[in-house]
Amino acid sequence: MKGKPAAGHLRADLLVIGGLLLLSLVLYLAFHLGREEGGWAVVRIDGLEVERHALSVDGSYSLNGGTNLLVIENGRAYLSYADCPDQICVKHAPVRYTHEVITCLPNRLTVTVEGGESNGVDFTVGGIG
């Protein structure tokens, strides 16, 4: 009977599974080898940057009119509150390295760590001195 259990397919199956595991490992290494501690937590809604906060300054920030709460502590950023039912972003481990990202799909919001020196000043307002 054709289509009987895998014997004939086993080799090809293992090749596919092995290939995918290898691919994920290679991508993981590619993304992580060049990483470094980031300077900023960048908040985007619908892919557009709405605010950024220095990782060197502890603080908590209400995002998107209160749908999410961003906390920065000891150079790491995490979301401590989300108004959505799935709470996926709240469970995400704190991020500190460049390219790490926390996503809240329901609120179309991402928090990405980006590089660049942060000198502890969020915004420089012109006209002082």
Place this chain on the structure above:
Amino acid sequence: MKTRRITIMAMCVALAMILSYVESMIPSPGIPGVKLGLANIVVVFALYKLGWKEAVGISLLRVFLVSLLFGHAASLMYSASGAVLSLAGMILLKKSDKLSCVAVSVLGGVLHNAGQILMAVVLMGHNVVYYLPVLILSGTVAGIGIGLVAAILVRRIPTE
């Protein structure tokens, strides 16, 4: 015969919806898209036992109904893009007849995640591609489990 087929398909849709609901109660590790994909058991089963058109119908109907009942505004777009890519891949791979349904399910799982990333890139920008490695890994591991279960069902459950 036609009524029988419609009934089987309706049961498959209902079962896939229940599996999606059960899965929604399993805690997530904090990365969107990392999940078992229990409903894919039904889709793989349908693909092998009923035919590809039936599998497409069951999968898309399930995505639509589940997003409507348990999802949020964006979940339909993510689920639909994942489901379409996953279905297309699984149908082609099954036609090629080079892989067992375990590997077909694995690639279906990975393509589902890839489709969701694609939609996320469109909606939220390129920074979400950094989820790709962990989603390929989770799709592969979950796909193996789902595929093994589907293989048993395909062998044991008579449809005609």
